[in-house]
Amino acid sequence: MTDIVLNVSGASKRFGGVQALSDVGITIRSGEVVGLIGPNGAGKTTFFNVITGLYSPDAGSFELDGKPYKPNAVHEVAKAGIARTFQNIRLFPEMTALENVMVGRHLRTHSGLFGAVFRTPRFKNEERVIEGRARELLDYVGIARYAEYKARTLSYGDQRRLEIARALATEPKLMALDEPAAGMNATEKVVLRELIDRIRKDGRTILLIEHDVKLVMGLCDRVTVLDYGKPIAEGSPYDVQRNEKVIEAYLGAGHKAH
């Protein structure tokens, strides 16, 4: 059973009069890349925010790595093992790239006030390990040379990669990427795709929200399609592309007339 990394069923969320999510479920197995697609306003990001604890769900059961978890507090979810990136990049702009990734290690390290003030050997050792790991990750995503630059001075594509490095630093069981390719040019998308591919090959499990159909179809093992807060299709990218309901959701009902 530990083969299943994330198992969500019956997730629902209502904002006033809008039922943003109703009865959405998803199952992600270890090592998979699962895509979550749907037209604008379908509830993709809401679903993301629900499973990562940013919004508290009205209903639903949530299991991570075989253990139930409550998506009530964002930092708890991060601790449980879901790391996310944001649709509109959210770095710590005035901190250096290196510091950004070092913050990602916060969760898996322990030194407190006492260690910091008295610079205990344990503290020093932990700091060294944190920095070493952060530099490794910067190198892994290919921006090691910008380690000492402030995050806001990096190019858009590099900021994306920095965000991914920061998420990796938390040692997640599941990486949740919210539209990583948004706003990228063609070259940047190719680089990003290679990076995600590499992360997958290194054994990480990935949930991907994406608008770029080409990217989703190329990367994902399975795809779930949302429309008006409901799952309308699930399957391999190939099947989903040919699903009547999906085509209808994207192109409108009039499409059938042809």
Added chain:
Amino acid sequence: MDMSVNKNKLAWFLFAAFLLLVVPAVAQYAGNFWVRIIDFALLYVLLALGLNIVVGYAGLLDLGYIAFYAVGAYTFGLLASPHLTDVFPTIKALFPNGLHTPIWLAIPLGALLAGMAGALLGAPTLKLRGDYLAIVTLGFGEIIRVFLNNLDAPVNITNGPKGLLQIDSFKLPLLGFDFGKPGTLLGLDVSPVTKYYFLFLAIVVFSVMICYRLERSRIGRAWMAIREDEVAAKAMGINTRNMKLLAFAMGATFGGVSGVLFSTFQRFISPESFALQESVMVVAMVVLGGIGHIPGVILGALLLAALPEVLRWVSGELDLQSVTGGRLDAAILRQLLIALAMIAIMLARPRGLWPSPEHGKAAPTPAS
């Protein structure tokens, strides 16, 4: 190359140390009045360093910071003055020789109480940000002052607006050392204010070290992450609630220590010393000097604490009051010039006089 940089640093360090040692001697020559001003400036440096943890690192605008200074000051004031024994016969019976809490106990106690007050006042404000947080903390600061002002009835605890008198000076009885009495060193007369100068200097240096170490630690990074983007910080697994409380408590601790020192130095405290104006001044010191950057914060505190006194002296020397027919005196000039200085600095150097150095200012070339 590295060696010469290190040598350069060492030379600067020695020069600064020499300067800091000589300053009181020169000032004492000009008059103890000037040393006293420098002493107060050092207390403000301590306050500004503490507030910098809250405002500069964690990005929480606190306009009631002076309340923690008050907590520290009243902690020592009450525990080392005749007030409590005069009012309560039971305490008098317990301490027939009067309450004289030793300073080595009072400083940690003041720090602890202020830290607890910081966490307590921080707790209800955790969901507030920016302007809203500023308003609420401003209110808290005032509440403490109003309490101190009115807790003379029905039971006289704080002696109200009359304040506390005859507070003990800074004494280390085991070493036979009293900062309140003049002494001699190598045949030179050393006035109490000069003694306090070295005491405060040592504490400031120690505090700078603590701040510096906090800044470069897991905790410091977590604070800065919260300042930069709270949601992203949470997504990195940072418990923002605890970290914010820790920042409030840690900042307040500095305020508490500073307060204890203030009351032992001044030997008289009243609620008047802890008005909103003071909170605003400390915020101004942090912002003006360079928010989040320790040398900048120190510079801001020294400037804003010493400048008014210098102006007072200048206007006295020029006899402004009679020259302008009473329309312009030291106090008015002071406010005028400080306001002008603030406007000028905010226009010319919006990130403060001595902001943290800009890493990687030149945008790196896009990755291929």
